[in-house]
Amino acid sequence: MGSLELDLEPQASDANGITTATTSATTSATTSAVLHRHLGHDFLALDRSEGNYLILENGQKIFDASGGPAVGCVGWGNKRVVQAVTNQMLKAAYCSTLFYTTQVQEQLCQELIESTDGKLSRAYIVNSGSEAMEAAVKLARQYFLELKPSQTQRTRYISRKQSYHGTTLGALAVGGHEYRRAKFEPLMMKNVSTVSPCFNFRGRIAGESDAEYVNRLAKELDDEFQKLGPETVCAFIAEPVVGAALGCVTALPGYFKAMHAVCQKYGALLILDEVMCGMGRTGTLHAWQQEGVVPDIQTIGKCLGGGYQAIAGVLANHRVVDTIARGSSAFVHGHTYQGHPVNCAAALEIQRIIRDEDLMKNVREMGVLLSGQLKKQLGHHPNVADIRGRGLFWGIEFVADKQTLRPFPAEAHVALNMAELGLTEKYSINVYPGSGTVDGIEGDHIIVSPAFNVSSEDILMIVSAVTRLIGDYFAKQSFV
Template identity: 35%
Template sequence: MEQSSLIKPVLGGAYPTISHGQGVFLYDKNGKDYLDASSGAVTANIGHGVQEIIEAMVKQAKQVSFVYRSQFTSDAAEKLAGKIAELTKGGLTYSFFVNSGSEATETALKIAIQHWQEKGKPKKQKIISRWMSYHGITMGALSMSGHPIRRERFTPLLESYPSVSPPYCYRCPLQLDQHTCGMACASELEASIRRIGSENIAAFIAEPVIGAAGGAIVPPDGYFQKLKKICEENDILFIADEVMTGFGRTGKMLASEYWDVEPDIVTLGKGMSGGYTPIAAAVMTKNVMEPMMKGSKSIIGGHTLSANPLSCAVSLAVLEYVERNELVEKSADRGNYLIRGLKKLAGKYSFIGDIRGKGLLIGVEFVLDKATKDPFPKDADVTNQIIELGMRNGILLYPAAAGLDGVTGAAIIISPPLTISEEDCAELLMRVDIT
């Protein structure tokens, strides 16, 4: 009989076996330590091995781990919904729990469509999205994602394509000057709406800071205000995908707060449980929910493990930990410290083209030549080489696709746990200097 094998991201690739984690460090079975400068996939927001989370997990498991959401609610799920409403401050008061960011996107898309159906506008079904975006790997979420490498094999199954250019000012997709462009990329939303007809559009979805598809791309001030205004004028819901940016990652509880833009629907995941358990959410305003509450009184969505008490209790403990330890503020502070350090480092290397980001979501883009911003050739595989060098040097970095086609740019994300101390930030800067 053939030996069984766990399928790994690179088939047949060599992966160290993890032994344990503590704080911002992970340790493999050979005793090698890794500074988790990526929080895994921008997820381990409070670091590893936090005792009070483990205690909350055990306490809930002793009571009950799973009940089916259409038979019972639980204190854990109710309290978590309350905590999310409190932390996100504005009108985001209705939570629907799922198990991954991709499911959160699927849920948000469906709720947006159902919202209009129940308001008597069943033609409003299309969702507009941007290039250089990632909203998840399931088919609906992938349809929205402007991430060519992840899309290309599945095109026959993908229902729609993004139609709006991203605010990628470092290498403007419209080849305009940032100071005189009038945010033409945001105006493309208007052009798309005119082409498709607002009577056919349910929502527009975007990441406030572009993550995996670009490497922490921060839009210029005024950009999201402009998009939100266009959505309002055209009766289109605005979905903010804060799966990566939510719960303090960028130095605000939600990244949308930077521009005072309140989404109609927000999607959350990753840091929501800090990786201690799978959980994610689509969170809606009352305005979005009202037609369903008055109408069919149900949401067509959900998964078997949605709102399971164990994940909800763990997520609640994580969010309370974030609040009590003022990790949102710390994220902003440590982010500034790291960006300063990385910019100093960039002076040493001609291939570091751009350093950007907010809080502890930091992107580094690599180029052949700083002056021309010429990208490395695709087959140079620079991102993966840097990630591998990092691994050898005991630092975990997260790969990002940069470049509009998802291949002509090379970038990484640096996103350590929000709990990182200044001393460990200094260690990070030493380990990231990989040459």
């Protein structure tokens, strides 16, 4: 799903001599009134954003090659989006959805449903990926309560190891990122279990074919259903392309069909988390459209609003919606700011821009160029273990030993320190760091996920800067 809340080290340089990004355009950690992600870190002071550039208060221009955590999709300062937001604020800045709806919410939801070719039925608009996952979990449970006869015993969920579905307690509970869960385990619900992800680079047994690997994972999921009691499971939850937790890991062909078949065998739902990989990031508006399956429930987020407003959503298929409609006809859930009209205006305009400018074609074409150039320039590097992804969503995994695939120790903060180095004036490029790639604690990767409207010149510049960044970073390292 979404981005990991990274723990920044409050230091000018790390143990390996890599200087973190320092500039006159920083806020002082000692005087700031903000409860920042790290209270001892001086954060860069962003002045404005233009096109694909982030401009600091000291004038430094940083190319946003990751769109934040894969959020930006049409660049920054888009006048169409700004005008749509402004118009809606003047027209109706807020809507209490207990009593009212707005044309802009209706239009956005219609746009989203049509983008699935009518395979999904209704959309529920919230403000973050974590909120979307909380709603999806509750919607799955209520679906079984609304069935006749009611299946009240369905209270369990199965997700995958090294997964990340959000940071609120419910969303964190259905995720499998060990580091993120650790401090809050006593507070989380205990009705979630995990199975292995489809991680071809690290999970496949030597000599195992694609089909054998997929069959083994399907059996593992089937065995988990049997262990828990098939009649107790609400849903299996997975990302079609794993984002922050694994660094853009795609599934093997047939994997999601096999997982869906297991769910159907036992009457459970399939929930696909596309908060990070969806809404065009991988070359189709919905990543599942490349997997040959249709989810029962889907979460969407980052590229839905493109960073212009805080918005995410849940899509449900006809099976789920019709069951609730025939029952209580009311989803027992709600937020003060759900369906916020200004958020909807931004998202609706972004979806129209993607369609008007045929950006899905550009994502696919530039994705081929990006992947090819990354592999050409970095595939031979002794610390680059794997380059994987789809569309404009690419991860680069780092290792200490390429022969054994041994990761760097977690305390080295390789990906984070590299990303911070990238923000210095010499490189001026923004990439997104991730950790826990191997087991939820150890393992490092960065994500390159530029805006959908990047040019071939942009791609070549990104690859050049990332190549220099990685080369220079490891050339200065002295890991013990």
